[in-house]
Ligand SMILES: NC(=O)C1=CN([C@@H]2O[C@H](COP(=O)(O)OP(=O)(O)OC[C@H]3O[C@@H](n4cnc5c(N)ncnc54)[C@H](OP(=O)(O)O)[C@@H]3O)[C@@H](O)[C@H]2O)C=CC1
């Protein structure tokens with residue numbers, strides 16, 4: 001904990017993610033015994049986006065560390081949509097592959113909606129397919145997007161039962177904000193989904209027992225937006241330049257200031273990011289078990 005008037009608990013996503021990965025590794029070993037094979041995750045990376053390359057490398061390493069098979073497909077940025085659709089069809093048909101993740105964003109010129117729609121919903125470990133998004137919206141079991149799933153786990157670990165709490169989610173993307181709102185609603189929070197057209201965002205946030213920031217604006221959320229004692233989850237991953245010419249990662253929350261007001265908050269790095277990868281492994285395990293039940 002930092003010095004000063006800080007009362008906030010630092011939510012250790014890195015440690016929680018390590019525990020989750022260890023539990024998944026145990027399930028992988030049991031699955032191996034029963035099914036005679038290990039769960040497999042295929043990651044498709046199109047183009048040379050440096051940030052994406054780092055995530056793909058980390059995913060591959062942690063997939064193997066959990067005892068799963070990792071299949072990486074790296075394609076050049078000018079790959080036609082049709083070639084990508086062929087690859088997805090082969091991965092859908094491949095019995096060794098339980099999970100398929102197509103790293104986003106895709107290069108301009110690739111039809112993202114078409115590619116995501118081609119993934120077998122049973123292997124859609126990102127939870128981006130309309131079938132899984134629809135299941136989440138209807139409260140049916142399915143594969144849930146990894147980042148909001150990881151945020152929910154941290155919130156329930158911190159607060160226990162979330163029923164009746166006021167939750168404000170900032171950001172309405174299909175991969176973070178919207179599914180986050182659905183998950184909080186499923187846990188009986190009163191949910192406000194805020195975005196760039198929200199009027200008086202600071203006042204909206206001040207009502208919240210839970211603030212989830214998924215905006216992509218460095219340190220947007222200030223201390224005077226936060227109700228004392230509230231729990232703050234920072235999804236943002238922003239690389240900013242420092243005066244000495246280097247770069248560092250900051251979230252969407254002004255951590256040092258908010259720490260003095262909040263009850264608990266996640267750091268960046270070491271908060272939500274590691275949970276995303278751990279949940280990806282958990283989703284791959286879930287997909288493998290579901291596929292083993294219905295061949
Ligand atoms: N930790 C992790 O594992 C992950 C982290 N991220 C990070 O989370 C952040 C959000 O990602 P993502 O959801 O993909 O981003 P998007 O760019 O898809 O969505 C951003 C959302 O924030 C809203 N927004 C933008 N500016 C403001 C503002 N000034 N006030 C209020 N709302 C605003 C937008 O509103 P509108 O809809 O009106 O345009 C939009 O809904 C990024 O920093 C990203 O890097 C993302 C995925 C995983």
Ligand SMILES: Nc1nc(=O)c2c([nH]1)NC[C@@H]1CN(c3ccc(C(=O)N[C@@H](CCC(=O)O)C(=O)O)cc3)C=[N+]21
Pocket residue numbers: 054055058101102103104105126146147237249268269270271272273274276277
């Ligand atoms: N199909 C798809 N699914 C995704 O889930 C997906 C994606 N595309 N595109 C990009 C975003 C971003 N994302 C992150 C994953 C891990 C960290 C992470 O591990 N962060 C660490 C370290 C970050 C670092 O040091 O660079 C941390 O916050 O502690 C961050 C961000 C997944 N995304």
